[in-house]
Amino acid sequence: MRALNLAILAALVFTLPVLAGTASAQPVSYQLKGDVPQGEKPQLRVTAVTPVSDLRVELERDDGKHFTVKHAALAKGQAVTLNIGDGAAGKMSYKGTISTQVAGDKQRWSDALSFDTLVRAPVKIGYDADHLDLDKHVLQFTMSRPAGSAEIVVMGEDGKDLGKGTATYAKEAAGTWLSISWTQPADTRLMMIKLRAITADGLVANVELIPWSVSVDHEDVTFASDSAKIETTEEAKLDASVAKIAEIVKRSERFLKMRLYVAGHTDTVGASAKNRKLSLDRARAISAYFKKHGLALPIAFAGFGEDVLKVKTADNTDERANRRVDYVLGPEGAAPPFKGPYLKAKVAWQTAR
Helix, strand or coil, rough: CCCCCCCCCCCCCCCCCCEEEECCCCCCEEEEEEEECCCCEEEEEEEEECCCEHHHHHHEEEEEEEEEEEEECCCCCCCEECCCCCCCCCEEEEEEEEEEEEEECCCCCEEEEEEEEEEEEECCEEECCEEECCCCEEEEEEECCCCCEEEHHHHHHCCCCCEEEEEEEECCCCCEEEEEEECCCCCCCCCEEEEEEEEECCCCCCCCCCCCCCCCCCCCCCCCCCCCCCCHHHHHHHHHHHHHHHHHHHHHCCCCEEEEEEEEEECCCCCHHHHHHHHHHHHHHHHHHHHHCCCCCCCCECCCCCCCCCCCCCCCCCCHHCCCEEEEEEEECCCCCCCCCHHCCCCCCCCCC
């Protein structure tokens, strides 16, 4: 999936009771290690209080599968660690017995077992920009395991909570697009989304998404025909943009690191390849000016030529509205904050030095 402008932080949370058998009036004691990462199996550690032989643990799991684990003999004080189950990920419940033959006894000793285990598999959350509707306040995402529920908190540019939302699911299959909505006051700008997704078997993933971006209003620089040189008479426009960008950065930099994207465009006059290069050269020139005049944040630039027209025209049409440069702020380290025709243009973003 294409990355949304976001940073990600995921954590899995679950708590299990510990099963233990004491040594009082029984030939063995035992303790469960029931919470393990994927790739390991839960374990039952059995310690002999008195010499025993033919140790058996016979279990039925809540999915109907049966497991039997055996050990030949244990001397007094000796311990053995027995692997439980097959390592399948998720929460499992077991019922069964532990039994053994005690030296000198005719009857076989046994005791009932009942416990839960958790094999922690990473829960993967999927999302992309096309499944986030900031106007309707709806996020769609997928989970790598059957879905249980979700909670969402959204934060504004001042770092304070704007709104919350919850959703409950019906064990939808892994990979199903799930919706969750939130409330948000009018005329507020969202900076961060905190999603807490819970699988049907109790695994939890906490994810932070940063869909924040700001398109900076500005007056476009006028270049001479076929030129990427910034004339002295145009510098005041860029100085005003520098001040505006610096103000936005100052307001939001305590919450996230930002990158400025400078995207150049042309009209349809001339060859397409030439327009691509011209728009790139102009975006490069503006980016260099911003760097030289005090913008310390990372700046990326690209030339889209005539591929993303603001006003649709026929070929070889002189249209001033199409000769423009976008200034867009987005989270550093995330994908460029552009969608639709910008993605179809497939440009290579370069870094201003």
